[in-house]
Amino acid sequence: MMTRTQKGTDRTRLAGGAAIRLDGVHKSFGDLHAVRGIDLQVEQGEIVAFLGPNGAGKTTTIDMILGLGRPDEGTVQTLGMAPRDAVSRGLVAAVMQTGGLLRDVSVAETVELTASLFVHTRDVQECLERAGIWGIRDQRVGKCSGGEQQRLRFAMALVSDPALLVLDEPTTGMDVTGRRDFWAAIRSDARRGRTVLFATHYLEEADQYADRIVLVRHGEVVADGTGAQIKARASGRTIRATLDRPDRAALLAIEGVEALDIRGESVTIGAHNSDAVARALLNTMGARDLEITAQGLEEAFMTLTSDANEGARA
Template identity: 50%
Template sequence: METQTATQALTLSGLTKTFTGLGDTVHAVRGIDLSIPSGQIMALLGPNGAGKTTTVDMILGLSTPTSGEVEVLGLKPKQAVLGGRLSAVLQTGGLLRDLTVRETVTVIAAMHEVPERVNEVMERARLTGIAKRKIAKCSGGEQQRVKFALALLPNPDVLILDEPTAGMDVMARRDFWASMREDAGTGRTIIFATHYLEEAQSFAERTVLMRQGQIIADGATSELRSLISGRHVTATLPDAQAVAAAEASDPNVSIVERNGLRVQFSCQDSDRLAARLLGELGAFDLEISAPSLEDAFIQLTKDPS
């Protein structure tokens, strides 16, 4: 991987994308400004229709912005791709089913004129043990690892991942992200879209939330939960009357989840609620926690209407 001279790995400026057809206009992306420094692992989250895929397509040069600009290491997207500086692992796009895993990597390595990198990327993607297996016999998770190996062949500075661990089991996902951390440590910038919120919480230094084509939250993943107020208090209550009394005691207290007499409350003042649950209502086994990334995701991306 070449030493990066650009200040930012990726810069989006005033980015918009509008689709028109059959008399209908869809504003898929509505003016995005975003800068991502080299070596950062960033998660891109949002509900279906938020504009994530359209944004990724414009970053990769697969779609032309209606307005605004995309720069990857100071280059236009297509220049970055052709120069091997930008690569991607996408859900779309198939592999040749009759080739083996090694044959697949070898063919693409020849196209990039980097045959010497075959063994390295095979090991990086944990494919050595299934090198002779035909693609048709590979699981969905194994095929994702093959795509990952292919994306690594040009030794890119910026790597885009679209649901990279789809189909992988828990251990495979853990190994994959351990590898990603190593790559980011060498200066590679990694941007990934995922529906596994725990992956963003565990592996992304930064999380960007999109809704209706706009960025609605952008910050360190560890701090994103603070964007929504309140705390969760979970306790076991002695009877249904106590549950009702706890919720009725304060307009800022609401039940988030209930399993019998085990109840999770959302509240503004967790100390006050905890004191009342334990002292007045006879609750026990009480826990207080901050909102999770999933809580932030649900609250921040829900339709404002």
């Protein structure tokens, strides 16, 4: 076994290179250029949120990481090997948002069948218990609720004890308790060295559960960092004030002004250091009726990902 434990962190780093490595990946479907040159490296044990609006290329990228699609250009590797090889060894598993279940078999049979295909597996009962569906193990899949089916997909993903777990909108249909249990299970496995990449379009979920957020828009990575860093990048404040004769050049000369809009006597300024800008406006420009508003999380996300000109596609 080629494993070693890093001292000083609670994460385990396994041999075998980066959990995910994408180099210059492009993928098109006809005229749609879904992925436009994504470079991404995810280290083992990281919990990474893949955040973006519908149509950002998240799903296409995930398909390539899972070996379900091939890039037109560039390379994709998981745990130092071709995605299909990693899947064949049970090193990579995924929880998809929809489908992937046979309606006419029971919950337990589904996991048992899945387990039978892998060499290295965990106990079926343990997986059912961890996913919280041991109690409904004899129920037909077709009779399960959306949340129960999602837990079943999770149990199926756990059974091969994957080193990389890819989740596509994982908590869709789950109630609050289900969501909490789910993320608790994910967290405890990350400490064993499991890497988790989850796609979501909720900044809240990404911010709450991921070590790192990779923000994609129109098939490109537009931001990559911790939740705090992402928010900081997008979370400028807006200052509005009234000036008698606003002087564009003088206003732009104020340190910290990042955006400026003048409508008659009304001035709107975008800035990170809003206090300094406000002080300058009040002290040297004779500004009146000054107000400062902060952007929320969702607005920050919108700032980074929105683009009114192009239609969204899943």
